[in-house]
Amino acid sequence: MQLQNKTAIITGGAGGIGQGIVRRFLAEGAKVAVVDIDQAQGDKLLAELDGQGDVIFIAKDISKEESTKEIVAETVERFGGLDVLVNNAHASKQAPIMETTQEMWDLSFNTGTMATFHLMRAAYPELKKTRGSIINFASGAGMKGLPNQVTYAAAKEAIRAISRTAANEWAKDGIRVNVVSPIALTPGIAQWSQAFPEAFQEVVDGIPLGRLGDPETDIAPIVVFLASEQSQYMTGQTLMADGGSIKIY
Ligand SMILES: NC(=O)c1ccc[n+]([C@@H]2O[C@H](COP(=O)([O-])OP(=O)(O)OC[C@H]3O[C@@H](n4cnc5c(N)ncnc54)[C@H](O)[C@@H]3O)[C@@H](O)[C@H]2O)c1
Structure with a gap:
């Protein structure tokens, strides 16, 4: 088991990719704090995971800075420390640039970029003690600049910039900061694929390995x-x- 005796916070842990990460972390021996704003989904997940490991659910809105401090405090109180922070949650709305509103910027930056930043800062003292690891989430939408996704694309590329800066600043503390850019068939995307089968096929056609990933x-x-x-x-x-889909050189 690769994560035996490690404690992890996983944001958006009740969502599509988040649930996959939670299950895999538990299977690898980690103790997990699942964080999500969706109380019903979190309760359902915890009921399903009953007996499958050491896991708690923290229902909080990560766009509020105060919540990020409470999440770290609650996790450390329950498990005695923190080794891994996975900033996976992100909410956004699509619109063409000319129809993009301030609310859309606030939603994407507060749940994505700023939540990632605040959680990293809240977790820093604990991760310094354990020489821990931070994993943030990016998107091909940011790297490619996909149409209608300006607030999401910008928020995701800002997360990559924060990650590189923190990697440099915190290397001396033994804290590593990396980013995953996924494509995965989540329940949300499965629903969308049924409503728009042709658009979905176009997405699949753009993936060399010929399918969306499994969370x-x-x-x-x-x-x-x-x-x-x-x-x-x-x-x-x-x-x-x-x-x-995307090759970085
Ligand atoms: N699914 C993909 O193909 C894909 C592609 C590129 C990037 N990503 C990125 O991967 C990550 C996970 O994506 P997903 O498809 O599983 O998303 P999802 O929408 O299925 O899950 C996101 C979860 O975050 C939670 N959340 C949203 N706002 C929150 C808040 N303010 N506080 C706490 N929790 C909140 C939601 O309740 C949900 O459970 C995201 O960062 C996403 O941008 C996904």
């Missing part, structure tokens, strides 16, 4: 790798878990 078996193992000592000589990197 638990394709995306989560990359997060486990970045959380474990197996990646101890990597920091500041973006790993593409996207079936070969």
Whole structure:
């Protein structure tokens, strides 16, 4: 087991990719604090995970800075420390640039960029003690500049910039900071694929490996790798878990 005796916070842990990461982390021996704003989904997940490991659910809105401090405090109180922070949650709305509103900027930056930043800062003193690992989430939408996704694309690229800066600043503390950029078939995307089968096929056609990833078996193992000592000589990197869609040189 690669994460035995490690404690992790996983934001958006009740969502599509988040659930895959939570299940995989538990299978690898980690103690997990699942953080999500969706109380009903969190309760359902915890009921499903009953007896499958040491896991708690923290229902909080990570866009509020105060909540990020409470999340770290609650996790440390329950498990005695913190080794891994996975900033996976992000909410946003799509619109063409000319129809983009301030509310859309606030939603994407507060739940994505600022929540990631505040959680990293709240977790820093604990991660310094354990020489821990932070895994943040990016998107091909940011790297490609996909149309109608300006607030999401900008928020995701800002997360990559924060990650590189923190990787440089916190290397001396033994804290590694890396990024995963996934493509995964979540329940949300499965629903969308049924409503728009042609658009979905176009997405699949753009993936060299010919399919969307599975949250638990394709995306989560990359997060486990970045959380474990197996990646101890990597920091500041973006790993593409996207079936070969984007190549970084
Ligand atoms: N699914 C993909 O193909 C894909 C592609 C590129 C990037 N990503 C990124 O991967 C990550 C996970 O994506 P997903 O598809 O599983 O998303 P999802 O929408 O299925 O899950 C996101 C979870 O975050 C939670 N959340 C939203 N706002 C919150 C808040 N303010 N406080 C606490 N929790 C909040 C939601 O309740 C939800 O459970 C995101 O960062 C996303 O941008 C996903």
